[in-house]
Amino acid sequence: MSNLREITIEEVEKHSSEGDLWVIIDTLVYDLSKFYKMHPGGMGVLLDPRVAGKDATTAFFSLHRAEVLAKPAYKRLIVGSLPKSISTGPKLLPPKHDELSKVPYGEAMWLGDGYSSAYHNESHRRFQKAVRGFMREVVLPDAMACEENGKRASQKVFDALAEKNIIAMRFGPGPHLKGLKLMDGVIQPEEFDFFHESILTYELGRLGTRGYFDGLLAGGVIGLPPILNYGSPAIKAKIIPEVFQAKKFICLAITEAFAGSDVSGLQASAELVTEEDGKKYWVVTGTKKWITNGTYADYFTTGVRTGENGFTVMVIPRGDGVETKAIKTSYSSTAGTAYVTFDRVKVPVENTLGEVGKGMKVILQNFNHERWMMNCISAGSMRLVVEECLKWSNQRFVFGKPLVSQPVIRHKLANMIARVEAVQSWLENITYQMTQMSHKEQSDKLAGQIALLKMFITRSGQQTAEDAAQIFGGRSLTQTGMGRIIENYRRTAAFDAILGGVEDVLGDLGVRQAMKHMPPNVRL
Template structure:
């Protein structure tokens, strides 16, 4: 998970705590040193070590070392090559931090560094860290050269802008920085996340790499999967996840006047929108909703009363795509933030950066022109949205699993137990095998469905892919939870520690159950898939 480096906190002190001796260290020039020379500096007041062919003077740092002075004075560390010991305890990005780079005084003569973090936009060389279409020597019938160029640009953008903000916001719980959202708007990423369609017409996509009429679901898949690499689950939803599911009903079912007023500002990240369907009394049971919308006597407005729960982006949303019970049945209405609308933060297992909210509507007055689709036809509006919503979740789930595979392969290779790497243990290799199988099977099923989407009309997708996508969503999140559990076992105590080597494993294990609930629980979706299959059973089928 090489891009997950910005903002890491491996130690519990700040760079400022090093200030008393930084000027002295910075004044030294890097020297060409021999291992014999380094070995002479193995005393408390004269302490050097070697990490990856680089020589560090820890003489004044030793009292600040979070592992204590004794760890540095060990006979296998002080004055010695501590590379193996270092990488058994710390992530490689620690060496890239300015406060630790200043401790370097030289390099070992005739030797070069072996390890380095990947730079922005690079592909990982770790087996199975990338989907096969991005791996050397593999082929795919699904992706064109344009897709490859597009992926390269999106990854560079993600590494430079998204990942640093993701880690910072996971720490403070605030919504994604507006400067990042504005950068996304500049290249029309907000619009592209809505998938192919007329809303892309006239826009310059990712600097002109892809034309609006050529943008397909594989381009969208690339965006979602590259964003998933940031390894910050709450931030992933905070990055306008509510727009991805809340704006399509407006685009597809809103009046021309409503679309002209709402859509441009949302796609420019000047205004925010969310999908408000779930309630405390009804989650997956859409028809069991209790929020009501009643028309005024003149028939010009709706009066909405009720509440919604677990609404992504609801805390900072300006617009709410709300499912309501009306006289004609179930109707979807766009509500603008105003009198009678109140939102409160819900603390979930992932960070508050997602803006998950409890929303109450108290006699909220909404123009009838804000109705999305026909009155009483809300179930069609919502069901038409579910396929795309669940497919997006599958894209993210597949890529997130792959990132955990990469973390585990790196750790199992470098970590030693009982004098041998973890990979020498059959039980660990068995867990790695299971993770890889799940990641690869999920991605391959996803790409097959995506290909169908590219070659079907919207109506065909609704009839033929609802069951397939429901199955895939149930399967992918089930696999993800098994992968999270096994990853914790591979990392041991570090897998439940929020900082250091296993911090991305801890985060994934803590937040992945949320994915199994969004868009319908695993059991509900699996049953939906079966019911869809039963509807297509031929009447004359017999054993």
């Protein structure tokens, strides 16, 4: 930008007509002579005498997100900049990809300038910076496109995730990370803990594209653990590398239209048959509904009835008799939500995960991790929404005053900030406990905490979505433009109150867990 031709305000003013149209935005001079006919906001607004040939910075930033100007197609419209004698250059550029927000409460406190943390160290900071940069540069453009067109995340992004070993990291700390180069070596596998994992998910949440987040392997994050924990050595050796390298995709297929997630009512069933050559197979018939990533999964970690009351988990590869159909939901079909049909599918008995009839144990093992992951994403997206509302309330002028000068707006902001900080602190505390406990201890001591936090986060998220919509007004209804993040959040915040266990059930679980630990001899 430093080599730009210097153009005076007087010279810009000479270009103020149809076919010869310049404007100044943030000290840069844009030639809109051809673009004005394609301008999504129409030609008239650009030809207005208050805009054509003038400094249109204030008008521009009250109608567009700063990211518009960062697009290469629009950068090409720049023909010069105001002389150095009157300007020190652009001040309103969008932040660099890995840059932290300077907006108060725009980042978790541990990332704030001058704040410290009892839980985070230098490796978390290095990791956060690398992940933020990667997410904004590589993932965000794909996320925005896919939210709109409903396609699954591009293979280019999956390959990039695999290259940084982000897919492997989504399964938390553990032996599966041994020997891997994490985020180009920014941290060592031995350093990786639940805080690193929470950063990864939180940063995905900060993209503000909820359907895409689920499309970006949320199904895999719940579908692979039964294989990691219960797969035979042969199954593990085949499927785990395929999934980590994004060559194949896996999902979890439990819920059914007949019974939702009430496992006792599931109807999909499997019968054991022995072929003439002595090989044993399950023959699986049934349907599954609401299966995240199912439309493009190659493997289905599936729960089926085996015998009278037995429930068994097995991994079913896509093949003869397996069909998937996209289900339309209120978030983007980029999530790959599917209705799955198994029609007499032959599954080798070696694909059984865990003991026959003990499927509940296999499924339950991962519930806490799934809900904790959802807490991380909800906290990340809530933080982004708070940041957006603070920015908007500050920059938006109504009746001659900034929006934030209205006490009712400040009241909403205060509640939003209080909620996101409460959520953050509880999440960090639980994450710390996870770093200190064995898996068994986590199941015993944290199942209730995680469930109650999820109930609290999703309730807070929905209140925050309502407040944000009031602050953004009509802009919160449009999927593009200034309010695009609020629109997405308002439409999808309630999803987290359903997926992974509905709010009421989780609240109930939290209290039941507490009662389990209640000593028998306590009295008022």
